[in-house]
Amino acid sequence: MILPYILRRLAFLPLTLLLVALATFVVLRLTGNPVDIFLDINRTPEQVEALTRRLHLDLPIPAQFLIFLGDLLHGDFGESLQFSGSAAEVVWQRAGATLQLAGTALGLAVLLGVSGGIVCAVWRDRAADAVISSIAVAGQSMPSFWLGMLLIEFFALQLRWLPTSGYGDLKHLVLPAFTLAAILLPNFVLITRTSILELMGEQFVVTGRSKGMSRGRVLLTHILPNAVNPVLSFLGIQIGTLMAGSIITETIYAWPGVGRLLINSIFHRDVPVVEAAIFFIATSIALANLAVDVLQMLIDPRIRRA
Amino acid sequence: MYRRSFSALSALLAPLLVIGTPALAADKVLTIGAAVFPDTLKPGIGSFASQSLLVQTNEQLVQRDNKGDLQPTLATSWELIDPLTMRFHLRQGVKFTDGVEFTSEDVVYTIKYVQDPQTAYGAAARISQVESATAVDKYTVEIKTKAAFPTLLRGMAEILILPKHYAEKVGTAGLAAKPMGTGPFVFQEWVPGDHYTLTANKSYWGGAPKVDKVVIRTIPDGSTRVAALVSGEAQIIEEVPIDLIDQVEASGISKIDSIATSVGLVLTFDPTIKPFDNAKVREAFDYAIDKPLILKQILKGKGEVLDGQVLTKSALGYNPDLKARPYDPAKAKQMLVEAGYDFNTPVPILTQNGKYVSDTDICQAIAGMLTKIGVKATVNAVEGGTFQTMANGLKMGPLHMIGWYSLGDADFATVWYTKAGHRTLWYSEDYEKMFTAARSTNDEKERVRIYHEMGALAYKESPSLFLFGLPSLYGVNKDLKGFGAAADKVLRLTKVELK
Numbered sequence: 001m002i003l004p005y006i007l008r009r010l011a012f013l014p015l016t017l018l019l020v021a022l023a024t025f026v027v028l029r030l031t032g033n034p035v036d037i038f039l040d041i042n043r044t045p046e047q048v049e050a051l052t053r054r055l056h057l058d059l060p061i062p063a064q065f066l067i068f069l070g071d072l073l074h075g076d077f078g079e080s081l082q083f084s085g086s087a088a089e090v091v092w093q094r095a096g097a098t099l100q101l102a103g104t105a106l107g108l109a110v111l112l113g114v115s116g117g118i119v120c121a122v123w124r125d126r127a128a129d130a131v132i133s134s135i136a137v138a139g140q141s142m143p144s145f146w147l148g149m150l151l152i153e154f155f156a157l158q159l160r161w162l163p164t165s166g167y168g169d170l171k172h173l174v175l176p177a178f179t180l181a182a183i184l185l186p187n188f189v190l191i192t193r194t195s196i197l198e199l200m201g202e203q204f205v206v207t208g209r210s211k212g213m214s215r216g217r218v219l220l221t222h223i224l225p226n227a228v229n230p231v232l233s234f235l236g237i238q239i240g241t242l243m244a245g246s247i248i249t250e251t252i253y254a255w256p257g258v259g260r261l262l263i264n265s266i267f268h269r270d271v272p273v274v275e276a277a278i279f280f281i282a283t284s285i286a287l288a289n290l291a292v293d294v295l296q297m298l299i300d301p302r303i304r305r306a
Numbered sequence: 307m308y309r310r311s312f313s314a315l316s317a318l319l320a321p322l323l324v325i326g327t328p329a330l331a332a333d334k335v336l337t338i339g340a341a342v343f344p345d346t347l348k349p350g351i352g353s354f355a356s357q358s359l360l361v362q363t364n365e366q367l368v369q370r371d372n373k374g375d376l377q378p379t380l381a382t383s384w385e386l387i388d389p390l391t392m393r394f395h396l397r398q399g400v401k402f403t404d405g406v407e408f409t410s411e412d413v414v415y416t417i418k419y420v421q422d423p424q425t426a427y428g429a430a431a432r433i434s435q436v437e438s439a440t441a442v443d444k445y446t447v448e449i450k451t452k453a454a455f456p457t458l459l460r461g462m463a464e465i466l467i468l469p470k471h472y473a474e475k476v477g478t479a480g481l482a483a484k485p486m487g488t489g490p491f492v493f494q495e496w497v498p499g500d501h502y503t504l505t506a507n508k509s510y511w512g513g514a515p516k517v518d519k520v521v522i523r524t525i526p527d528g529s530t531r532v533a534a535l536v537s538g539e540a541q542i543i544e545e546v547p548i549d550l551i552d553q554v555e556a557s558g559i560s561k562i563d564s565i566a567t568s569v570g571l572v573l574t575f576d577p578t579i580k581p582f583d584n585a586k587v588r589e590a591f592d593y594a595i596d597k598p599l600i601l602k603q604i605l606k607g608k609g610e611v612l613d614g615q616v617l618t619k620s621a622l623g624y625n626p627d628l629k630a631r632p633y634d635p636a637k638a639k640q641m642l643v644e645a646g647y648d649f650n651t652p653v654p655i656l657t658q659n660g661k662y663v664s665d666t667d668i669c670q671a672i673a674g675m676l677t678k679i680g681v682k683a684t685v686n687a688v689e690g691g692t693f694q695t696m697a698n699g700l701k702m703g704p705l706h707m708i709g710w711y712s713l714g715d716a717d718f719a720t721v722w723y724t725k726a727g728h729r730t731l732w733y734s735e736d737y738e739k740m741f742t743a744a745r746s747t748n749d750e751k752e753r754v755r756i757y758h759e760m761g762a763l764a765y766k767e768s769p770s771l772f773l774f775g776l777p778s779l780y781g782v783n784k785d786l787k788g789f790g791a792a793a794d795k796v797l798r799l800t801k802v803e804l805k
Contacts (some may be wrong), residue, residue, distance in 0.1 A: 031691055036698045044431055047424035083346050083498060085479075094499060152533045164533040165525055167500050255523040256499035264499075267690055 002297055009290050013283075020282040021072060024064055024275050028064060033057070038081050051081075055271060068275075077279070078272035082265070087272035091258060091280050097167060098257035099284075101249065102242050103253040104173060105180035106235075112181070113188020119194035120189065122219070133193070136186035144245055148179045148252040165254040176253040184238055184246040191234050195227040231299055236292035239285050336517040338797065339531045341545035343430060343524035347496060349419075349427075349466050349484040357464075358796045359522060363403075364466040364487030367394055367413065368459055372792040374568055374620055374714040376459055380408065380488065381447075389454050389748060390437075396445040400511045402469045403492045405472050410441035416670040417449070417468035425478070429464035432457070440609060454746050456753055460715045466752055490515050490800045499524060501512055516788065516803040532781060535560050541783040541804065544795065548606050548664055554781045563780045564608050565791040569709040570616040572721060572770035573655070574673065577732045579704050581647055588768040589631070590641035594679050596633040597773060600671050604664050608777035616710055616719045618775035620793070622750070624714025624755030628765050630772065639679040639684050647678045656696065656706035659687040669707055673720055700731055713794065716757040717745060732769035 028034065035051045055078075071078060077087035116136065120129040130158050139147075155175060168173050168297040199205060200223065208218040247259035256278050265273040297303050312679040343354030349364065361369075367381035393669040400408040420427045423658050433586040435455040440448050451458060472486050484508035485493045490512065491504035500685035506515040523540065528547035536557040546554055546562060554560050573591075575582045582588060597611045610618065614628040642649075653676065657669045669685045678774040686703070690694070709731075712719035722729040724741050737760055744756040764770075780791045788801035 031695075033695070033698075035696055039426075044423070044434065047426045047430070050423050050426060090498070149529055157533055157537055160537065164537050164539055165527075165530045166523060166539075167497075252527050252530055253528060254500070254523065254527070256497065256524075260526065261499060271690055298518060 002294060006290065006294060007295070009293070013286055013290075014199075016286055017279065017282060018069075020278060021069070021275070022065070024278045025118075027066055028269070028271050028304075029061065029064075031269075034081075034271045038269050039149060054079075062214060062257045072216055077276040080273045081270045082144050083270075083273070083286070087270075087276040090273055091261065091276040094256055094258045095280060098243075098246055098250070098259060100173070101176055101180060101255055102246055104177040105246075106184070106242060108181035109184040109188055110231070110235065113185045114192045115186075116194065117192020118188040118219075118224075120193040121200070122215075124197060130194075132189060136189040138186075140186040140190075142182070144179050144183055144248050145252055145268075147182055148175070148249065151175050151179060165252070167254070167256050172253075176249050176255050179288055180242065180245050180249045183241060184235075187234060187238070188231060192227060195230045196223055197228050199223045218265055221266060225299065229296055229303075232292050232296050236289045239288040239292075243281050243285060333519055334517045335519045336520060336542070336799065336804060337540045337803060338520065338522045339524065339525040339534045339543035341528070341539040343499065343502075343526075343529065343545075346479060346482055347485055349468060349485070351775055356522075357466075359502050360466055360485055361488060361489065362491040362520070362799065363485045363489040363493050364468065365395075366465055366467060367462050368462050370714065370794055370796070372790045372798060374793045376463060376714075380413075382460070386748060388488040390451050392449045392451075392458055394443070394447045394449065396447065397511065400488050401483045401509070402472070402488055403486055403507055404469070406469065406471055408467070408488050409444045410431055410447045412467055412470045413447045414439045414441050415466045415473065419468060419473070420465055424795075429461070432461035432464045436461075439518055454748050456745065456748050456750070457715050457717050460713060460718075491520060494519075494790070510800070512800060515800050517799070518801060522797070524731060526753050535783065537782045538783070539603065540800075542789060542797075543781040544797075546779040547783045548604070548608070548779070551606055551608075551779070559785075560781050560783050563782045563789070565793050566610050566618055566620070566775045567620055567778045567793045567795070568618050568712045569662070569736055569776040570612055570618055570712065570772065571668070571707065571709045571774045571776055572772050573705055573707050574618055574702075574770040575732065575768070576700075576702060576706075577769065579650065581645065582704050584645055585767050586641060586645045588648055588771070590645065590647070591676065591681075592631045592768060592771045593634045593638035593641065593749050594681070595672055595675050595771060595773075597630055598633070600668055601774060604667050604671060605774065605777065608779060609663075610775040612772035612775055614765045614772055615765070616723075616770065616772055617712055617757075618714055619760065621714055621716055621719070623713040623720075623744075623761070625758040625761035627758070628761055632634050633670065635679050637677070642679070642681070649682065651682060651704075653681055653683045653705060654686040654703050655683060656686045656688065656693070656702050657691045658690050659783075661690060661693075662707075662709050665678070668773070690716045693764050697729065700728070707773075716753075716760075720744075720757070720760055723764065730769055732767070734763065734767060734769075737763055771802055 004262055035048055035057060036054060039047055039051060052058050056067050075088060079085070080087045080090045083090045120132050121144055122175045123129050129242045152164050154173065162171050162174055205222055208222050243259070245255060246265055248256065250257045250260040251263070262274065262277040265277060307787045325349050344359055346356060347360060349360060366377050367379060368376045369379040371377050380397050380400065384392055384399050385391050391551055396410060396413070402408060403500055417436065419425055420430050421436070423694070435451045435453055437452050439449040440449055451457065467487065468481065469486060474643065488511070490507050494505050495503040501524065508514045508517050527535055528545065529550060531543045532546060532550045532553055535543045536559065538559060551562055554556045554562055567775045575588050577583045601607060601609065601611055611630050612618070614630050615625055617624045650683065654667045655673055657665050659666045666685065666687045670685070673683040673685050710719045720741055721727040724734065724738050725733060740756050740760045744753045747753060778791055778793060778795050782789055785805035787803040792798060
């Protein structure tokens with residue numbers, strides 16, 4: 001039941017990626033001639049010609065797109081203009097750092113967000129709820145570059161517990177991961193809280209309590225499994241937000257990931273790398289969404305049947 | 307199951323235990339926070355940022371110092387043997403870090419490499435007049451030029467000498483993957499987007515560096531860079547944001563080191579748009595801008611007000627007789643009225659955002675000052691790519707702000723006011739003639755005389771309003787000795803000492 005579904009979804013993946021490729025291709029060519037932007041102001045005509053030919057810019061646009069698609073089928077985005085090496089390789093080198101950061105941030109956001117939401121719901125309208133909910137609302141409205149600076153100021157400059165920036169061991173990961181997690185965390189708190197509170201009024205919960213089940217057991221066996229789905233749906237939608245947030249977070253903390261690479265490559269109009277990076281991000285989002293859907297099916301039989 | 311999750315947990319926690327372990331005390335490690343990190347180590351590709359990294363391992367025949375003056379490096383002396391031939395005498399007994407001796411063959415190889423269009427060498431245009439290089443003997447090279455080429459030496463200061471034997475063995479990709487040369491440091495590791503590590507070349511011909519290791523980290527965000535300096539993680543940082551100067555100086559452990567660059571920031575008119583074809587209108591705008599105030603308030607006094615010319619004080623050809631026009635809004639207004647200026651003309655000022663120090667802020671201030679005398683000025687800040695496209699099409703509107711590097715020689719900055727430069731629509735036949743004349747003689751006195759005249763002409767005609775010589779600002783740990791801010795933003799680290 002699930003396997004055919006996964007295969008069906010995977011079959012649509014190339015279509016999604018084709019659309020992404022088309023959009024990227026068009027936008028990059030609409031915003032100016034990459035040769036003009038990439039080459040130094042002191043360029044010679046020979047250099048312009050060599051690069052124009054290398055990027056196939058001397059051909060009509062449809063032909064350029066076909067060549068681009070043909071190369072794409074071989075996983076070939078072309079040679080990076082600014083880096084030595086293939087664009088795919090350049091992006092792949094940075095992919096680990098981004099996945100590490102985004103994965104940790106997502107884990108933190110879910111773990112802290114869901115626990116916070118449970119606390120809020122269980123102790124509804126008590127001190128804990130008030131404190132956590134207010135922090136969540138405040139956090140929701142805090143831009144990450146500002147939060148990042150505050151965290152650096154406090155943990156790296158005042159307390160000196162953590163390094164200000166950079167990539168390396170676990171202590172380098174703490175601040176960026178938390179900053180990125182903070183984009184989603186408040187929402188996880190609020191969604192978990194709301195969905196638990198809604199479920200608390202449901203008949204099966206009342207039945208469970210009246211059979212003599214303890215509050216804790218009802219929460220664990222009846223409420224939580226049902227509360228997971230809204231959280232997962234939200235998570236699926238927000239993977240894109242997380243990737244977008246990683247661009248800012250990576251810049252603040254000098255994290256060598258794909259987000260910063262992308263921005264840098266856009267500024268230099270390193271067309272092959274921009275295309276490869278967007279492709280990587282699009283694929284990650286598509287696969288993450290698929291994973292979320294499959295998880296939901298595993299958890300909720302109703303979705304499986306539908 | 308439990309065992310597995312336990313070992314996974316300990317694997318996760320293991321790095322935590324390492325936290326706080328001090329680095330080996332014996333190694334003197336210098337850490338630098340770089341603002342702009344090169345995207346490739348391919349020699350000659352990219353900007354000054356890659357030059358700044360590569361110059362640690364590879365050297366030129368002549369090198370600029372921090373002030374921009376040329377110093378003998380791999381060449382000890384040179385002379386013109388005829389107007390089209392320069393003879394370089396190479397430093398003897400210099401070895402590449404793999405032990406092979408540096409000779410004239412390496413120079414000849416490098417020039418050929420630079421001239422090959424396939425290389426796309428960024429600085430190739432700086433030696434565009436070079437015809438060929440030949441090895442006279444092991445330590446003598448002659449460079450022939452197509453015409454008299456007075457900026458040959460300045461141009462050669464951009465060309466990093468490559469080891470022929472190594473380049474032929476590993477190819478261009480190999481050179482970029484592992485640079486190797488005669489420089490003060492030996493390449494150890496490059497992690498793109500993260501850091502660049504070098505170790506000292508103990509047998510460097512100019513004396514071994516005083517640190518054992520240099521780590522150049524990229525920290526793109528200005529405030530994070532300052533945080534790294536203030537926390538002691540980095541001992542030198544590049545490009546301190548102007549508004550964080552106070553934070554650096556108040557920290558107690560670091561200070562600001564600044565020097566004027568050779569970048570002249572100018573506001574250029576499009577004289578094909580009326581009424582900016584009228585030199586009087588352009589001149590009137592000049593009186594309306596309070597440059598000393600902007601220097602003091604926005605640039606915090608770092609840098610200089612340009613003296614009515616694009617050249618900064620240190621450049622060859624700077625005209626000491628010119629002075630910036632004083633701030634006189636009443637006179638500006640009167641001149642505009644006399645010229646019949648239509649005060650309803652919209653004047654958008656085009657600028658890039660974040661390319662130069664406080665660029666957008668400076669334009670905002672100028673727009674405000676122009677508005678004061680009734681000119682309808684606004685600011686149009688665009689992204690670099692968009693700006694570049696507009697610049698290439700010469701469609702930048704009535705006014706745009708741009709910075710021109712002279713790198714110490716008027717030729718490099720004045721070219722942008724000629725037709726060949728293809729960057730300004732202002733055209734003066736006299737200026738063109740003088741530019742060509744100055745370029746075609748090796749007589750430095752004559753060149754300076756011509757540049758003075760060109761400066762005076764541009765002052766009178768005001769194709770641009772000459773604003774500021776931009777500063778280069780470094781944050782430096784107080785315990786550090788032997789480092790100096792560089793006008794060309796290239797890191798020079800041989801004399802740097804850690805306490």
